[in-house]
Amino acid sequence: MGLTNLETKAxxxxxxxxxxxxxxxxxxAFSGGSDSSALLFFLTENxxxxxxxxxxxNHMIRGVDADSDEKFAxxxxxxxNVKIFTERKNIPEIAKESKKSIEEAARxxxxxxxxxxxxxxxxxxxxxxxxxxxxxxxxxxFNLSRGCGLNGLCGIxxxxxxxxxxxxxxxxxxxxxxxxxxxxxxVEDKTNADENYTRNFIRGSIASKLKxxxxxxxxxxxxxxxxxxxxxxxxxxxxxxxxxxSNGADIDFLAAQHKPVRRAVIAKLYENAVFPDARKLExxxxxxxxxxxxxxGVRPRSIDLPGFVTVxxxxxxxxxxxxxxxxxxxxxx
Numbered sequence: 360m361g362l363t364n365l366e367t368k369a370x371x372x373x374x375x376x377x378x379x380x381x382x383x384x385x386x387x388a389f390s391g392g393s394d395s396s397a398l399l400f401f402l403t404e405n406x407x408x409x410x411x412x413x414x415x416x417n418h419m420i421r422g423v424d425a426d427s428d429e430k431f432a433x434x435x436x437x438x439x440n441v442k443i444f445t446e447r448k449n450i451p452e453i454a455k456e457s458k459k460s461i462e463e464a465a466r467x468x469x470x471x472x473x474x475x476x477x478x479x480x481x482x483x484x485x486x487x488x489x490x491x492x493x494x495x496x497x498x499x500x501f502n503l504s505r506g507c508g509l510n511g512l513c514g515i516x517x518x519x520x521x522x523x524x525x526x527x528x529x530x531x532x533x534x535x536x537x538x539x540x541x542x543x544x545x546v547e548d549k550t551n552a553d554e555n556y557t558r559n560f561i562r563g564s565i566a567s568k569l570k571x572x573x574x575x576x577x578x579x580x581x582x583x584x585x586x587x588x589x590x591x592x593x594x595x596x597x598x599x600x601x602x603x604x605s606n607g608a609d610i611d612f613l614a615a616q617h618k619p620v621r622r623a624v625i626a627k628l629y630e631n632a633v634f635p636d637a638r639k640l641e642x643x644x645x646x647x648x649x650x651x652x653x654x655x656g657v658r659p660r661s662i663d664l665p666g667f668v669t670v671x672x673x674x675x676x677x678x679x680x681x682x683x684x685x686x687x688x689x690x691x692x
Contacts, residue, residue, distance in 0.1 A: 365537040368528045369401060378523040379406065383483035384540065385523075389413040391432045394489035396545035398526060402487065403439050413443040414476045416469050418450040420461070421550060422433050428546050435544070462556060475522065490515050490524045492577035493531040497561045499580055504561075508642050514584035517621045531578040587653055598623035602631065608677045614652045625649070625677075632679035633666040634677050640664065648677070 362370075389395045389559055402411055408524055416431040418426050429445060436443035456465035495514040502511035517527045526534070538545060554560040565673055566641040571575045599617075601607045601624050608628060613621050625648050629640045647662050661671035667682045 363533070363537050363540055365397065365526070365529045365533040366401070368533065369525045370405075371521065372517060372528045373523075373525050376518045376523070378518060378525060379482055379485065383410070383418060383485055384480055385411050385442075386412065386480060386484055386486045387413045388478055388488045389415050389432050389434065390417070390489075390548070391428045391546045392489075392548055393538055393543075393545040394484060394491055394526065394531075395533055396435070396543050397537050398489040399435070399439065399441070400541060400543050401525070401537070403441065408440055410543065411441050412476070412480060413441055414473055415443060415445045416472050417445065417447040418465050418468075419447055420450055420465075424549060428548070431544075433457070444479070446472050448472075455599045460557075462558065471532065484521060486522045488522060488524050489526055491526050491529050491531055491534060492581045493562075493566070495527060495584060496566050496577050497558055499584060500561050500565055501557065504510060505556070509587055509594070510639050512584065513588045513591055514580070528578075528581055546598050581592070594619065594623040595627065598627035602627050610652055610672060610675050610677060613677065621649070621652075628679050629664060629668060629670070632668050632670075633664075633683050638668050639667045651677070 379385065385406065387399050387402060390397055393485060399411075413432070413436050415429060419425060421428075422624055429447075433443055433445065445500060450461060450465045453459075453468060453539075454461050457464060459467070473486045477486055494498045496660075499512060499514045502514075505511075515524065515527060517524050537543070550556065551559060552563070554563055566576070573579070590682065597620060600618070606612045607624065613624060616624070624644050625645055626640045629644075629648075630638070644664055651662060651670065651672055661669050664679075665684045668679055669682065670677060670679045672678070
């Protein structure tokens with residue numbers, strides 16, 4: 360019997376991006392839903408099981424249903440003879456305290472958990488998430504609706520440091536077909552139908568309608584995001600080369616550059632300053648810094664940027680500085 364669409368697409372993407380290293384470990388972000396259940400099964404069928412672990416976070420949002428999902432995840436990993444790490448976090452409480460949305464707080468806590476588990480495993484560990492081309496479509500629509508630059512239109516990256524996404528070129532339909540063919544059990548998260556969550560609204564009321572009108576929507580948007588990622592990568596390389604030059608931050612030099620080059624350099628200077636945080640400069644902040652170039656530093660003399668970074672014009676150069684003492688700085692991000 361031939362390969363399913365999912366197997367064909369996933370194997371091609373894994374090879375193209377060299378996602379899985381020989382001898383390395385794979386940590387599967389395992390919620391128990393159809394996507395991650397398909398991913399866990401796919402990996403155990405194609406790679407040594409002793410190199411595969413799973414991590415499941417109970418977000419404590421859905422009460423007994425969340426506890427039931429955790430139990431399912433533990434039992435499934437036991438059936439596959441795969442070690443699983445679990446953790447419970449009260450996401451509603453964390454979101455309230457941090458003033459984040461439920462979605463944002465859940466995501467941040469999950470990835471922090473995955474990184475900690477990867478540290479426990481030790482050695483070379485790839486964190487595999489089950490993001491699909493459908494998730495990528497929703498991300499692009501979400502970012503575009505809020506207003507974004509090229510980075511926002513890049514969608515979800517197939518590889519981001521040690522995070523890999525083998526199913527990113529696969530649609531939700533590919534996932535369900537694969538689960539049915541292989542009798543893969545999974546659980547349904549009832550909150551996925553709650554359109555009070557932005558992602559669910561985009562999925563149910565926007566993306567689904569677009570798919571009725573446009574064939575291969577997920578595939579087409581995935582290809583487009585690949586092109587945009589290549590363009591952003593080229594911009595980053597050009598900006599990095601300029602930043603590494605002695606005059607890379609000179610106000611007169613930057614002011615004379617073409618707009619996309621100048622803005623890419625400003626963004627790169629900021630990223631170098633905010634490191635190790637992985638923040639990206641927002642479009643409005645880039646415009647603020649460009650305004651500083653036009654006045655050659657004469658009012659305003661400095662600008663506050665997110666991540667406790669200030670930029671000022673000194674001796675004809677743009678100077679980005681990170682404020683380390685956040686309590687006494689009086690800085691507002």
